Amino acid sequence: MAEEFPEGIDPRRVPAHVACVMDGNGRWAARRGLPRTEGHAAGETALWDTVEGALALGIRWLTMFAFSTENWRRPPDEVRYLMHFNEDLLVRRRDELHEKGVRIRFAGRRDWRVPRRVLRRMDESVALTEKNRRMTLTMAFNYGGRAEIVDAVRQLVADGVRPERVDERAIRARLYHPDQPDPDLVIRTSGEYRISNFLLWQLAYSELVFSDVLWPDFRRQHLYQAVAEYQRRERRYGGVRVDRGA
Ligand code: IPE
């Protein structure tokens, strides 16, 4: 791939993990007088362009919020559409992702509401790509940050961990993907300034970038802008700046 590295971005300070709340599909459709589901369909182009952009930047971990534990509250038709849309998208794109060296993963609850066939496609995609290491693409699907913490606590109890042994490491080790670094950068589209139950534990020190672009209009250039913004931030983790003197 002889693709050029995007201008204006320092290749030495590319975030290792970028997470993205893909929001605004419904409003994108409404503005065009279309049903909400057309907005979800149009979001596919945005998703793949973002994946390509992340690959061009050399981002190692990309996590995309596709369906939240609260999204079941939507009208049944929309929920049904989203389930099958995600399944369909996987089947159509997994070979291409595999060829590009992308490892596909999922984060979320495998509960009874997720159709079996969808779970099967997810498992197949994970198995197909599990040896790939160029980038890990995690689809947060039926995912909730609180649910993830609840699941970790349940596991702690099931493991019989004594209270004095419960620390951050013990909790982290029981999250859905303990090997995954915390996101350096989180992007939320559509002009909403909230987290909506995404990666609550992992976001403790992430840099947040909010974009007014509705998800279906999002392209790799917007990702590059967000990364450039990230590179202008100063991360302190509660400490003081030591690198440049007083
Ligand atoms: C994001 O777009 C997609 C999902 C949450 C599945 P929305 O469907 O939330 O679009 P808006 O926020 O209503 O515009």
Ligand code: IPE
């Ligand atoms: C967050 O978007 C969930 C996903 C992008 C999958 P929502 O549209 O569900 O969030 P709220 O309701 O605006 O907070």
Ligand code: MG
């Ligand atoms: Mg929304």
